[in-house]
Amino acid sequence: MTDSTIESAKRAAAIQAVSEHFDPSATHVGIGSGTTIVYVVEAIKEASTNPHIRFVPTGYQSRQVIVQAGLTPIAFDSLSEDVMLDIAFDGADEVDEELNCIKGGGACLFQEKLVAERARKFVCVADYRKNQSRLLTNWPTIPIEVAPISVPTVLHSLRALGSPNPKLRTTLLAKSGPLKTDQDFFIIDAPFSTLLTTSDVSSGKGKGDGSDKTWEVNKLSRAIKELTGVLEVGIFSGLNGTQAEALRSQDKVNMNTITGGQKPVAVYFGMQDGSVQVRTAEAS
Structure with a gap:
């Protein structure tokens, strides 16, 4: 189009x-x-x-x-x-x-x-x-706003939650370094498998808590928000x-x-x- x-x-x-x-x-x-x-x-x-x-x-x-x-x-x-x-x-x-x-x-x-x-x-x-129909179908990652000092720790924790390759977002000119938000924080873009809805979990399509490599929208949002250094998660649920x-x-x-x-x-x-x-x- x-x-x-x-x-x-x-x-x-x-x-x-x-x-x-x-x-x-x-x-x-x-x-x-x-x-x-x-x-x-x-x-x-x-x-x-x-x-x-x-x-x-x-x-x-x-x-x-x-x-x-x-x-x-x-x-x-x-x-x-x-x-x-x-x-x-x-x-x-x-x-x-x-x-x-x-x-x-x-x-x-x-x-x-x-x-x-x-x-x-x-x-x-x-x-x-x-x-x-589901989040992370076409859009590839979850944006996460983090304190600059916490980036290495948050990246490690996101990989532990099942994100295969979370990355720090840079400016259009890579040499200018990480993109800064209005709060002077950084953004990490974290890919995950397509997220389940609450109805998916209810119908047995996955546990949705990460234990079987599936995540339900609300549970993943809470898990990421609980990581030290995370200001906010780009999931609205x-x-x-x-x-x-x-x-x-x-x-x-x-x-x-x-x-x-x-x-x-x-x-x-x-x-x-x-x-x-x-x-x-x-x-x-």
Whole structure:
């Protein structure tokens, strides 16, 4: 497929996602990173230029997109602790049937996860290439943000977990050294076998805990996150924002300990033929 087909697919998905989920009366909106988000911001600007909306970027690139559109950015760490984002729009590198996502190809995964978990709902916008039945089908690795001093240790631990050849991500000019994130951390890209979903484990397709060389999405994410030196893992799984809100409403005493969800409530895939395929949490 041509580049123009892919860009048209991204634009179509962005327009429909914004049309169905963006509320011009919102107060705080999260804006993710990547090429697809440019079309999301364009669609938002077409829908409303409400100066009272504060847009929370997930990195330098998304902040520039917000500013260039004439919208008002606000840093994540400037938010009052009681403020939830009305919605967050972001892309993904791959999405499976249960709406688990791999993110981090653009090296913004830590801030992307902060924003997703602070939103009442996260809506993902992507093109048809990202639509797969299981994670690590087409996208080759899991991005992991790590402290520079911990790189050798984390690489060794990832190999022990079953990753055959995890590598430190370098800049486009290899002589410039490792790529640095907005936190001045490094990114390790770790390949694994195609990940199982929770339904795969339930149906006996593998243990999913690494003992039989299979990993289920949530279990692998937790195993990597527990490694000393890992700041964040580019697997977005577990609850979505709607599910997290329901838990908060049930547990009034400990509601402040329940963060938002990492998973999207809906994913909009722009297709080759110009249509948009929508996958929702209810249907997954």
